[in-house]
Amino acid sequence: MPLSLARPPGARDSGCGGRGRAAVGSADVTSQRTSLTPPEDARAPVRHPEAPAPGEPLGSHYDQCFGCGTGQPHGLHLDARAGEGVDVTAEFTVKPEHQGAPGLAHGGVLTTALDETLGSLNWLMHTISVTGRLETDFRQPVPVGSVLHLEARVTAVHGRKIYCTATGRVGGPEGPVAVRADGLFIEVKVEHFISNGRDEEIQAAMNDPDQVRRARAFEVNP
């Protein structure tokens, strides 16, 4: 998947460490050349042969996860489904506990929904990865009671770096895009969680055979 790093016409170098920030008038906008742009020698993502079948629900990776856990009363309760490629879909119903302004979803919660949907792409590639960078565009407010129709896909892979993108639509799966994000996930080993997580939750997770099975699934079938 060759990907051009050419700058858009008129983009100026702002000198921000190669991250591609360009000043236009008084606004600070992101040019096409950022750390979210795959390098030219990035490869196309590959669907793992043992990835869940298209349409299959992926389930929660951890029951206390704020994004997908069934044990989190105020969580988002996302349950993504596998797509046909290296992609997933999910729905998020905005509840009163997700408000930022009166009757509207909090932007951070919407970003979490995008982040979690992107995270569930792990199941399609049989990798374990975490968010390194995430850039969200908020295009229209999302009222409480709305169903956000989420879609995420991997666009490119370069070493441990997984480039991906997600949208959240309102009014149906074909409705207007209310939020979107580009992400860079970084592949990690299970030890990332064991050595960084708080002891009591790590011990509880390690004492749960079902949790251990899910955490190690990709290592057994690399």
Ligand SMILES: CCCCCCCC(=O)SCCNC(=O)CCNC(=O)[C@H](O)C(C)(C)COP(=O)(O)OP(=O)(O)OC[C@H]1O[C@@H](n2cnc3c(N)ncnc32)[C@H](O)[C@@H]1OP(=O)(O)O
């Ligand atoms: C199990 C699935 C759960 C899914 C839940 C939903 C997703 C989440 O919310 S995950 C939680 C939020 N994320 C985190 O907590 C991650 C915290 N960050 C970290 O632990 C580390 O910074 C980590 C693991 C991302 C990278 O550290 P490390 O393993 O040392 O990798 P490092 O060598 O620094 O970087 C690897 C490559 O990624 C690049 N990279 C790393 N971070 C970034 C970044 N923020 N922006 C751009 N590039 C980055 C590096 O430049 C490097 O590139 P190259 O290979 O070309 O040199």
